[in-house]
Amino acid sequence: MTLDDENNSVQRFVLKCNVSACYQELSNMIDQPWITVCGHIFCASCGLAELGKLPAICPICCHQLTSPFDIIQSELNPPSHFVEMVLMGLNPNDCLEAARRGISFWQSQSVLQLNSSENNVQNTRSQIVEMQSHYEDKVATMNREIFTLREECQRLKEENSKSQHHKTPVSADRSNSNTQEQQAVAATKVSTNATGTVKKQLYPRPSIPLQHIRPTSSRNDSLPQRQFLGKF
Numbered sequence: 001m002t003l004d005d006e007n008n009s010v011q012r013f014v015l016k017c018n019v020s021a022c023y024q025e026l027s028n029m030i031d032q033p034w035i036t037v038c039g040h041i042f043c044a045s046c047g048l049a050e051l052g053k054l055p056a057i058c059p060i061c062c063h064q065l066t067s068p069f070d071i072i073q074s075e076l077n078p079p080s081h082f083v084e085m086v087l088m089g090l091n092p093n094d095c096l097e098a099a100r101r102g103i104s105f106w107q108s109q110s111v112l113q114l115n116s117s118e119n120n121v122q123n124t125r126s127q128i129v130e131m132q133s134h135y136e137d138k139v140a141t142m143n144r145e146i147f148t149l150r151e152e153c154q155r156l157k158e159e160n161s162k163s164q165h166h167k168t169p170v171s172a173d174r175s176n177s178n179t180q181e182q183q184a185v186a187a188t189k190v191s192t193n194a195t196g197t198v199k200k201q202l203y204p205r206p207s208i209p210l211q212h213i214r215p216t217s218s219r220n221d222s223l224p225q226r227q228f229l230g231k232f
Contacts, residue, residue, distance in 0.1 A: 017041065017042050018041055019050075019060075022046050024043055026076060027077070029043060031043075032074060034051055034072070035073075036065060037069070038060075040061065044073075047071075051071050054067075
């Protein structure tokens with residue numbers, strides 16, 4: 001890794017408030033963040049709430065903060081000439097120690113953020129496992145309900161099939177009975193017609209000769225004519 005790559009990775013790293021409930025980025029904040037001697041940083045509101053009065057206790061590591069120099073409000077984006085002048089006049093060993101402490105602060109912050117991210121990942125995984133177990137139980141319950149409904153549908157189909165099977169012979173019997181009745185009526189009619197025909201053939205009506213047939217006339221014609229000979 002080159003020096004430019006290291007600078008880019010450092011630039012991508014952003015300091016955040018160490019209070020887990022807050023955890024907001026501090027690079028673009030107007031108010032100055034609070035930094036403790038134990039190597040923790042807080043936004044202005046969390047720093048004032050937790051470290052506003054001495055003595056104070058660091059909410060992250062419970063370090064006792066008693067001296068005014070144990071807590072400072074620092075400018076994260078100071079002008080370049082301020083960075084160049086802040087160490088002027090100090091002993092080189094003190095400058096090296098200050099640089100070492102500054103680098104150590106960034107390292108501890110990166111480790112803190114990494115641990116926080118790992119905790120978040122672990123919590124997310126736990127939630128996923130819990131949700132997976134919950135929905136697996138729900139799916140199993142639904143599958144059991146589906147299986148029960150399928151069995152119920154199969155049972156109803158079998159009952160319906162049996163009912164249709166019982167109804168078919170009854171309707172067939174009724175149809176056969178109606179057919180037999182119709183056949184009996186037809187046979188009776190045929191028998192009656194045949195009997196009449198046979199009687200006509202065996203016992204024909206005698207025919208009367210024409211000379212024996214008297215001519216029909218009115219009643220007056222059949223009576224003798226009376227002659228009136230005189231007055232009564």
